[in-house]
Amino acid sequence: MKQTSNKYKSISIIGSGLGGLSAAVRLAHAGCDVTVYEKNPTPGGKARSLEQNGFRFDTGPSLITMPFVINELFESVGENLADWLTLNKLDNLCKYFYPDGTLLNAYSDKEKFAAEIEANTTEKREALYKYLDYCKTIYELTADIFLFKDLYSAKTYSNLKALKTLFKLPKIDSFRTMNEANRSFFKDKKIIQLFNRYATYNGSDPYKCPATLNIISHVEYSIGGYYASGGMYSLTDALYRLALKKGVKFCFSSPVEKIITEGKSVNGILTGGKEILSDVVISNADVYSTYGKLLNDTKSSTAKKYNKLEPSSSALVFYWGVNVTSQKLDTHNILFSADYKKEFEELFDKKKYPTDPTIYIYISSKFSPGDAPAGKENWFVMINAPNCASPNAKAQMSNEKIRDIILTKIKALTGYDIKEKLETESIMTPQDIEDQTGSYKGSIYGISSNSRNAAFLRQRNMSKQYRDLYFTGGSAHPGGGIPLVILSGKITAEKIMNTK
Secondary structure (H helix, E strand, O other), rough: HHHHHHHHOOOEEEEOEHHHHHHHHHHHOOOOOOEEEEEOOEEEEOEEEEEEEOOEOOOOOOEEEOOOHHHHHHHHHOOOHHHHOEEEEOEEEEEEEEOOOEEEEEEEOOOHHHHHHHHOOOOOOOHHHHHHHHHHHHHHHHHHHHOOOOOOOOHOOOOOHHHHHHOOHHHHHOOOOOHHHHHHHHOHHHHHHHHHHHHHHHHOOOOOEHHHHHHHHHHHHHHEEEEEEOOOHHHHHHHHHHHHHOOOOEEEOEEEEEEEEEEEEEEEEEEOEEEEEEOOEOOOOOOOHHHHHHHHOOOOOHHHHHHHOOOOOEEEEEEEEEEEOOOOOOOOOEOOOOOOOHHHHHHHOOOOOOOOOOOEEEEEHHHEEEEEEEEOOEEEEEEEEEOOOOOHHHHHOOOOHHHHHHHHHHHHHOOOOEEEEEEEEEEEOHHHHHHHHHHHHHHOEEEOOOOOOHHHHHHOOEEOEEEEEEEEEOOOOOOOOOOHHHHHHHHHHHHHOOOO
């Protein structure tokens, strides 16, 4: 039996995603003996790097928001972020292509974006200002409770700010859907579609998820969107190097087979057939996988609850090295579907690939020339996908058919016929996402937010059922996305350090 102490000494972290790295850095800085066990040969989880034939691709996340969260992590351990990583604000957050030929640049400067909307749609610029003020109100009322603090701790609610939020619950707009709220601010379908897109930032349906998620629009347009010099993987690399400096040990190509328990107490992990005892175990793995595979606990109330919850959407990603220089495209691009509601009905209700998918194209070589050979570009091309357990999706389309649909749509909306200009290709399917990252059914963000109370259904950072078991990452509180998983690591580390 392990010895108990007022201070945790040895900590095993399962997975080296950004949430796991965030927790590891903080705990090692506090004097804990931290070891990270990663099934893949490199760190990062979903935020890894792929290199092939002279092209480099970020495998997952492509945009940084709330950069102060990253800065706070470095400052909290006595480091200067600028010594490790360079963040740059985007002038154009995204370029939107509509089926009718409309082009719209979502500039980070609100006045410039408002002028762009007025020039290219039927909306007036004042509608944008009013909408972003509304989104800011949601952020100011909810961020402290739902993002920065432990949602399940009584201390979170024992201050004046929290009480004000509780008294102003109608203003967080949880009783309308995102689409209903956006339709109340805008009449032009193109702008409604643009802001409805932010539901996909946590794998949800804008026609079902609560309008509270319009907080995302405030984060992107009022705080800003950023890129990291050298590509997104430079963030992963910076956190990995910081963890090493703080004394964190890493075991790569070391999948954890089991979390060792004694009754309802966690004692360590099993990896490579060897038992590793530790005072604390942090799972940066998917919550479903943690209960079902690592704990072999499918009958507990928590496991049953998670099995009933709707997983978030997944993704199908093509990594294309393209022999073209695309003047018409920006770093981030969206090619919208003609019928957005139908697209989400197919994804979540029929659980199949959309017949007319919205396409996202991210080209990091626009700001990081070393990511592609001279005169060429690295295209990260993604569509939303149902989870890999869906029999409809598996039987409906081959990757080749979807590939042809995407290539045809890119040509129609952008004018670029790249079929004969592809020099290299890799594909990431929902099944690949599950296999490589452990995400349940390939869902990228854990559970979806397609219900009013989804925020309260996410896994707590400190397990209620197993002593000395903690969770971090996109499937735990506060959710998916770069800033949130880094905050998840912070909340988890603080729970551990404050537990006697």
